Amino acid sequence: MDGDTGVTAVNIPEGTGYFASDSDLPFLAPDFTKISEDDYIPAFEQGMAIQKAEVQAIIDNPAAPTFDNTIVALEKSGRMLGRVGRVFFAVSGSNTTDRLDEINTEISPRLSAHGDSITLNPELFARVKAVYDNRAAMSMTPEDATLLENTYDSMVHAGALLTDAQVERVKEINTELSTLTTEFGQTARAAMSEQPLIVDTREELAGLSDSDIKAAADLATEKGYPGKFAIALQNTTQQPLLPSLENRATREKLFKLSYNRADGTTDIDTRMLIARIAELRAEKAAIFGEDDWASYTMYDRMAKTPDTALDFMGQMVPALAATQRREAALLNEMIEAEGGDFDVQPWDWYRYANKVKAERYELDEDAVMEYFQLDKVLEDGIFYMAEKLYGLTFERRTDLPVYHPDVWTYTVFDADGSELGLFYFDPFQRPSKRGGAWMSNFVDQSYLWGTKPVIYNVLNIPKAPAGEPQLVSFDWVNTAFHEFGHALHGFFADQKYESLSGTATARDFVEYPSQVHEMWATYPSVLSNYAKHYQTGETIPAELIDKIEAAAQFNQGYDFGEVVTAALLDMKWAALSPAEAAALDTPAKVDAFERQSLTELGLEIDLVPPRYRSTYFNHIFSSPAGYSAGYYSYLWTEMLDRDSRKWFLDNGGLTRANGDHYRKTVLSRGGTMDYFKMFENFAGRQPDVTPMLQARGLLAGGDEAVDSEVADDGPAEVGDSGQ
Numbered sequence: 042m043d044g045d046t047g048v049t050a051v052n053i054p055e056g057t058g059y060f061a062s063d064s065d066l067p068f069l070a071p072d073f074t075k076i077s078e079d080d081y082i083p084a085f086e087q088g089m090a091i092q093k094a095e096v097q098a099i100i101d102n103p104a105a106p107t108f109d110n111t112i113v114a115l116e117k118s119g120r121m122l123g124r125v126g127r128v129f130f131a132v133s134g135s136n137t138t139d140r141l142d143e144i145n146t147e148i149s150p151r152l153s154a155h156g157d158s159i160t161l162n163p164e165l166f167a168r169v170k171a172v173y174d175n176r177a178a179m180s181m182t183p184e185d186a187t188l189l190e191n192t193y194d195s196m197v198h199a200g201a202l203l204t205d206a207q208v209e210r211v212k213e214i215n216t217e218l219s220t221l222t223t224e225f226g227q228t229a230r231a232a233m234s235e236q237p238l239i240v241d242t243r244e245e246l247a248g249l250s251d252s253d254i255k256a257a258a259d260l261a262t263e264k265g266y267p268g269k270f271a272i273a274l275q276n277t278t279q280q281p282l283l284p285s286l287e288n289r290a291t292r293e294k295l296f297k298l299s300y301n302r303a304d305g306t307t308d309i310d311t312r313m314l315i316a317r318i319a320e321l322r323a324e325k326a327a328i329f330g331e332d333d334w335a336s337y338t339m340y341d342r343m344a345k346t347p348d349t350a351l352d353f354m355g356q357m358v359p360a361l362a363a364t365q366r367r368e369a370a371l372l373n374e375m376i377e378a379e380g381g382d383f384d385v386q387p388w389d390w391y392r393y394a395n396k397v398k399a400e401r402y403e404l405d406e407d408a409v410m411e412y413f414q415l416d417k418v419l420e421d422g423i424f425y426m427a428e429k430l431y432g433l434t435f436e437r438r439t440d441l442p443v444y445h446p447d448v449w450t451y452t453v454f455d456a457d458g459s460e461l462g463l464f465y466f467d468p469f470q471r472p473s474k475r476g477g478a479w480m481s482n483f484v485d486q487s488y489l490w491g492t493k494p495v496i497y498n499v500l501n502i503p504k505a506p507a508g509e510p511q512l513v514s515f516d517w518v519n520t521a522f523h524e525f526g527h528a529l530h531g532f533f534a535d536q537k538y539e540s541l542s543g544t545a546t547a548r549d550f551v552e553y554p555s556q557v558h559e560m561w562a563t564y565p566s567v568l569s570n571y572a573k574h575y576q577t578g579e580t581i582p583a584e585l586i587d588k589i590e591a592a593a594q595f596n597q598g599y600d601f602g603e604v605v606t607a608a609l610l611d612m613k614w615a616a617l618s619p620a621e622a623a624a625l626d627t628p629a630k631v632d633a634f635e636r637q638s639l640t641e642l643g644l645e646i647d648l649v650p651p652r653y654r655s656t657y658f659n660h661i662f663s664s665p666a667g668y669s670a671g672y673y674s675y676l677w678t679e680m681l682d683r684d685s686r687k688w689f690l691d692n693g694g695l696t697r698a699n700g701d702h703y704r705k706t707v708l709s710r711g712g713t714m715d716y717f718k719m720f721e722n723f724a725g726r727q728p729d730v731t732p733m734l735q736a737r738g739l740l741a742g743g744d745e746a747v748d749s750e751v752a753d754d755g756p757a758e759v760g761d762s763g764q
């Protein structure tokens with residue numbers, strides 16, 4: 042039923058150049074020998090023109106709207122654009138040039154406008170709606186039904202069902218939001234960079250390194266305070282130099298400068314901007330018939346409603362608050378032991394936490410690295426895990442063109458010996474690569490197109506000098522397992538439609554399968570297969586791993602607490618009704634709202650303030666939507682992850698039966714079904730927050746390390762670059 046969508050091809054232009062047709066290489070792998078930088082702009086332009094004509098052909102089709110001639114035809118449109126986009130964004134992310142950066146700047150807004158012209162096309166929506174309204178009478182597979190629903194929902198969410206007057210008002214709101222959020226970002230940045238802490242004497246900076254002190258002297262001169270010292274603020278509430286500063290008064294000044302950023306303590310103030318942004322978002326949500334901004338923006342998430350996310354976070358509060366009090370008591374003991382006569386405050390916290398940590402978990406990171414060699418991590422660790430769990434095997438290739446000589450390629454074979462896809466591994470840091478780690482596809486799995494996945498993982502491991510062994514830190518080992526978890530989510534895709542295939546899942550779900558796969562990095566039988574000393578061949582001692590894991594559970598009352606508090610604060614802002622938001626009409630009322638929201642949580646907010654206070658919370662206020670009502674996602678996927686690790690361990694660990702079950706219920710499902718149902722099919726119950734609290738060391742019974750890695754998911758790739 043896919044072959045004939047009834048769309049006439051008469052008015053659709055032909056593309057030219059490399060991207061006009063599929064690659065000749067196996068799995069349609071990109072042929073980098075045939076691609077030059079000058080190909081991209083024309084290919085993007087042709088790709089957009091072709092898709093525009095394809096959409097017009099759907100609209101002009103004289104036949105009545107059907108699932109095939111409208112929904113599938115739309116899904117199939119933009120093939121050339123997809124081809125060029127996947128290659129361009131892969132290469133510009135991993136091996137960019139000045140020219141590629143220019144192309145990126147030029148093409149990104151044009152792509153975004155092109156996307157809007159389809160989503161907001163009223164004639165196209167009329168056809169989509171005709172099919173949608175008839176859905177009860179149609180016979181569809183569940184995947185077809187999901188595609189129909191997603192297509193319809195995304196257009197409705199953009200405003201397709203609104204009256205002309207409402208659309209006009211939404212456009213006004215969007216414009217004002219765009220202006221205000223840009224102003225917020227600039228003002229918050231000014232509060233961070235233009236108002237450093239000015240210190241009169243070198244003595245007040247005791248504890249800092251000579252280079253930090255020199256930088257402080259240079260900055261003071263630059264800011265017009267020659268002979269003094271200046272410390273610039275960093276983004277988060279806590280400041281990286283606080284632990285080193287011996288002078289408690291300096292610590293307090295630096296912390297308070299950070300904490301009071303843009304809250305009117307100086308002449309920089311974002312409070313009324315925030316109130317107006319919240320009010321506009323609430324008004325926009327109301328136009329769409331939703332109670333609040335969170336409800337409007339969470340429509341396609343796993344959690345779906347703000348209450349679900351709030352209830353979830355509320356479950357952590359008692360254990361977290363108790364841990365915060367316990368850690369504070371521990372730090373107070375350390376302060377007393379050192380002869381201090383004060384109770385720990387946020388500006389003291391990391392200084393004393395670091396001392397306790399050093400005393401308890403003396404860890405030599407360089408000694409740990411000697412057990413992790415990159416090729417063994419990949420082939421004897423990650424691939425071994427994939428074989429034991431899923432029956433996969435891997436064959437290194439040297440015949441495929443790559444965008445940089447340091448990219449390794451493999452054919453991936455399924456358990457029955459058939460070819461599953463291609464894997465590209467790009468491990469090393471280089472100036473042409475952006476920071477972080479991520480996974481994406483050169484080719485998506487799709488039965489509609491008959492394509493198998495071509496997937497890449499990108500890391501930023503420092504490359505060893507030629508002739509030296511390529512050792513890897515434990516953090517990068519964890520990240521490599523994480524990114525391969527995304528890759529498996531892509532390889533096991535079993536979908537007809539690209540837009541539902543593999544990792545094309547909700548923001549508060551996509552990090553879950555990748556996080557689960559981190560568990561195997563320290564699983565004993567995997568570890569003993571790959572973590573061998575590069576000189577002696579000896580397997581890593583268990584006590585070294587135990588130490589790493591115990592150290593990771595330390596200080597979670599703060600590390601985890603500040604994230605939970607920020608996530609809750611985000612949700613409180615997003616859950617305001619239009620009337621509640623409008624009532625925040627003075628700076629004092631904004632202060633009171635924040636204070637009340639934080640106090641209600643029941644956490645020790647004066648000891649552990651949020652990672653970002655409202656007045657400099659860029660994630661949620663510096664772009665029209667951004668991560669607002671979404672900061673909880675980091676915590677949510679961790680809950681799913683930790684609960685799933687428990688399921689694996691309860692059911693025998695690293696076995697084919699467990700792997701096949703996870704593949705069948707989760708990894709092969711893409712975005713085709715309800716995520717709670719997916720989880721229930723896997724675990725036999727709804728997700729539970731307890732294993733996460735245990736893993737974080739907040740409850741008794743935890744036995745695993747916690748990684749602090751987090752994600753910022755772009756629409757097309759799964760990135761892991763910072764919170």
Ligand SMILES: [Zn+2]
Nearest residue numbers: 555752760761
């Ligand atoms: Zn990730």
